[in-house]
Amino acid sequence: MAEGEIWVGSDVGLLHLDKATDDLEAVEPVLIDAPVYCLLSDGKQTLYAGTRKGLFVYEGGKMRHILIDKNVFSQWNEIKGLNIGEDGRLWLATLKGVVALHTASGKLETYAYRNPFYSLTRIGGVLYLGTMNEGIVTFDTQEKAFGKLVDVGCSVISSLSTDGKDLLYVGTDGNGVHFVSVTQRKVVKSFRHETGNDASIRSNSVYSLLVDRDGLLWIGFYQLGVDYTLHNNGLFAAYRYPPYLDTRDMPVRTIAFHQGEKLVGSRDGLYFIDEDRRLFKSFHNLRANMIISSCYFEGKYYIGTYGGGMYVFDPLTLELVDFDAAEGEPFLTGHIFCIRPDADGDLWIGTSSGLYRYRAGKQVAHYTGSNSKLPEGNIYEVFFDSTRKGWICTEKGLCIWDASSESIRTDVFPEGFINEEKVRVVYEDSRHNLYLLPEKGTLFVSDLSMSHFSRFDNELLRGKTLMSVVEDNEGWLWLTTNNGIYRYDKKDRVMPYSLSDGILSPIFINCMPVKDESGGLWFGNSK
Template sequence: MMKHIQVYAPFLMFVLYTSCTGQNRIEQPAGNSRLEAENVITSRGPNHITRNIIQDRKGNIWIAAFDGIFRYDGKSFTNITSKVSSARFFSVLEDNKGTLWFGSVGSGVYRYDGKSFHNFTTKDGLLNNEVGTIYEDKKGNIWFGVNGGASRYDGKSFRNYRIIGDVMREDGTGKNVTVFERRQNEVSSIIEDKAGRFWFATRGNTFIYDGKTFTVLTHRGKPFKNVRSIIEDKKGNIWLGGMDGLWRYNGSTFINFAKQFVGYVYEDRKGNIWTSSASDKAQSSKPGLQSINNQKGWTLSRYNVESLADHTTLPEIIRANDGMIFGILEANDGSIWFGTLNGVYRYDG
């Protein structure tokens, strides 16, 4: 029987409880001043919605959740932001210099150097204070996917790219978004592929940017809409997960692997593709294979060599869950971490 351990320190098998309800108040430092960190060591990880998980170069696990940014050092959890902001956090990134970036909903982004924080908001040039995803490109620029478009930070200033209707373009007005844009314009995922093109997944269209022009990604004349996650695998294939299911694109051909909604896509070190997805619509054309038609809620799935070679073969079902599953991480020890509505879980294989 597979064991799915909800992570708790020091008692890793203790079950987290409660989910996120109600509104979260926003605290924002005056003048975007540097705030000294007052870390709070806790006996448990997050209790609420957990959106993103990464591992830094020192081996620490960083968790972006609705009740703060948590660091797990293998023994205990530390709530890094408990004394800084009560905002809900969606995203976390470690850049090539070892600096941490935390994206929040309503309070912009926080840069953390291990000792103190600096808060960037629309007052500093950020397009919107709702930051859902963070990405570092090959040149070291930091991209923020926000509600209304994207912002690129070069270490000195922001350059903004706004979505208006079905079009994405560089913002030449010099004005920032000071009100909430339509949710359709939220950027959910950003990557730079091996050719240097940028891919932007939004609640509306999916855009490809070559440095000059934005084009809409289409298949048979239909645009890919409401894509939540984009990755490029080791072979250079682009994977898209969203409302239209799971797709693989090799630059010329699209292959559909799943028709149900896919919220997150992740490639592990062996080349397996992991997804978090709704589980009530999966079909298989091959008899005798595991079916998830009767499983409710969401699933954590793994596409191995067999299912990647034949898209009609269902993936392995690692966990069936009644609630949503968000970000996925393969840690250095091979364990798989994933976020849920009530905290973070670790799967040891």
């Protein structure tokens, strides 16, 4: 209740907790001699109790009894759910149908239904009712009409509650827990028991369900106790720049920062934010709106698309222009997978048509399989390490750019190295160790000279596709995957992070993370 009092409904009547003695004491045991199925506070001083023998109302220290049907044993009097509408009407779910009680006048309205109701919640003018053989039934309180919602894979609805806005929290006896969006009319999230998965709920026989005011999910089972989700600690948050941009639900493929400027490339366009100058610009009518690479270089942003070539964005004029349109392919309709500067000020571009090298805006070289040792196929990544070696990741394996001889080499790898595999990412940490993320398989670790190397296999990462890696200020690595994000101490400790930490989706996509000047980490995610 509002004053912190605790009331309990039980099979033997209504109980109240005496805080002085810590005992549960029966309330009006002679009057309330039937099972109590549901309790509802009006948020003030009134308590409603739905029982097998009608409705009991406790207010001002007095209890009164309301029968829906004069026959005390009628199914109209077996009340399984209670809800108060904004207009003051009290709604009752009974074994015979829906009842509206006008609390001011005491007037009753009954609406019979073919099946019994066992739970009740409300969003706006619609009641949502749980049945034991028909799933979720709706009742429009204006039209006075019954209807159906969505199938949650189980007809036995044991618990119904809501966030009051759009989500229904549905507990089923047989198919776990489901969050249903009533506007989208679909299940948006599910929690089920999975054999062998300790992170799943313990049973699909859910008897009670609560999403509390902190967003924690509590699940009560038949004879198996309670499960709960961890508190959302806000460790991660979706980036927003109100009122112009909210990246929540946006699949982000590339990010590039420079001081107060942020460039965000998604699967459906490009966004530029200058927080210092309060500027925002977006582009959605490119030759291809899937932005897959970006780079800040000498005052401008270079942007690569999937199927639409390459652009240059000037943050001072907010103009977007073609990059080297005179060259034609691949800069007009090709795939631009990576754009990286080297220590000499040259810009390297990995494409679907080979590897390009530009200096002062002019093409210096175009490497292909026919004029160099570059393997055939797409060029996914070029990474320059602290010894100025360029690691070139291609469709058919690795090769090295040797700055001293100005040549691409494939004969420098020792036996057992990862060079013949398709590698997506190469990264150097503060201890000058290299981390190579293959398209398939486990994390590969090497020193710069390739004299010591090994694979890191961990049970949490097994079977996951590694997407990106970045080092935090404490020297730990963060690894994103197609199913979760993990923090790794570079020895044997791996810590998983989940939805309760603020991640909107466990699915990460190929996007190089950014560590900002304050040590904050920025990741591109499918949401």
